[in-house]
Amino acid sequence: MLYGKKAVSFYGLYDRRDKKSRNMYNEVDFNKIDLSLAAPQEEPERQYYFIAKCRETVQELKQEAGRELTFHVETFGCQMNARDSEKLTAILKEIGYQESEHEVCDLVLYNTCTVRENANLKVYGHLGHLKKEKKKNPYMLIGLCGCMMQESHVVEKLKESYRFVDFVFGTHNVFKLAEILYHRLASGGQIIDIWDSTEQIVENLPSERKFPFKTGVNIMYGCNNFCSYCIVPYVRGRERSREPKEILREIEALVADGVVEVMLLGQNVNSYGKNLAEPMSFAELLKEVEQVEGLKRIRFMTSHPKDLSDELIAVMAGSKKICKHFHLPLQCGCSRLLEDMNRHYTKEQYLELVAKLRRAMPDLSITTDIIVGYPGETEEDFLETIDVVKQVQYDSAYTFIYSRRSGTPAASREQVPQEVVKERFNRLLAVVNEISKERTARLTGSVQEVLVESIDDHDDTMVTGRLENSIQVHFKGSKEDIGQFRKVYLREAKGFYYFGEVVQ
């Protein structure tokens, strides 16, 4: 494994004596990788090698085409996918493609979601459209990755009816984009590379951010909970926690690069660290993250109620940086259905947790996820959900119509008729919205810190930012405000957002 002109070992770039302290990828000089040698076996070095290989090929293609080549990554699904897409984007830029806002370009990559059927259907819709576009552009490549690709029936369908899709990979080998793309560029034909599972966590791949001042940071991957309706454990595999050192090193580097807010990401952050060689709780990790100088706001997602510890509540209550906002998915207010869902808490236990949280942090904003129409849900069961919503007074709630996911236990149970589900869904939404409006309005007339995110979509003399509880505020400002904290007087609540004025 040689790197550069002199026979430097691949690790010559790093300090060999202490692999843990080796540098981040951005100190890698891709021009110095010796491509006459075989690809290294170790990651991420192997991917660095393929990035360099792709660079050469893409450079040739650009010369042949007489223009730049563009790419677009389209993301479906949750924050994990959004974070993965930031990494995929950085790799494609490193390879020499230019980012485009449009899907019709030279390389389009769909990072898919399959948590509900409609997420899944959207992808086929987009592909139908792209098929025609591809005929017009000989350089166009279409790639698919993400959760939907972990389902074998999807891959079968792509093989049979979507031959124009060039390359497909899954969640376990998402780090392999450069290698897979290189093989597609070199050989043509449809490339499909899906792994069933992995123990591997590949660190130090290129990464970039949608916002310079905030980003998500994965702390763990996968899920072990197997809620009976949910496909995530099947498509994301078992829980794997990142080493705290790696997480802290990433956050320190992000802060040095201008990040002031991080969202720690995992399907169930409350079970972080259980499988590490040296186990560590999520609360302990938060204490460490709090110490990172220059970091101003810490968020996390998602907390499973069954693992929410008193230690976490105490750490949060005592923290200056952790946002006083808790996303605590309820799913359903009926204890019988919660048991069937395999959620491991009852309605009463959930309400007790909320009471504990509020005792420790009276100003806390609580948000949730709710599923309507889970198999076997009766009107009485549904009213239990409404009851919890009214008791908790959520700041906001994501409400979902139950979607049957093949292979999950709930899929084979008797389903609630669609008209009944729709009617319940609308009723729930009305209650949630009314409470949410009232909760939002409670801060009217106060002065709050806002992290400014962007110029307002509707008026370019205004900016948009977020409060600690994630609610948006619009006020007069300019691009100099972006990424800055401003003290803002909240003049008027407009449903789910505010208009305000800067006070300093």
Ligand code: SAH
């Ligand atoms: N790990 C997180 C949730 C990830 S999925 C947690 O446990 O809270 C995000 C949300 O999608 C879930 O909270 C659930 O409300 C919803 N969801 C998952 N599977 C669903 C399905 N089959 N139908 C409808 N909604 C679903």
Ligand code: SF4
């Ligand atoms: Fe799905 Fe449950 Fe895991 Fe969340 S905790 S991802 S709802 S199985």
Ligand code: F3S
């Ligand atoms: Fe969707 Fe996968 Fe996230 S199924 S919700 S993108 S983990």
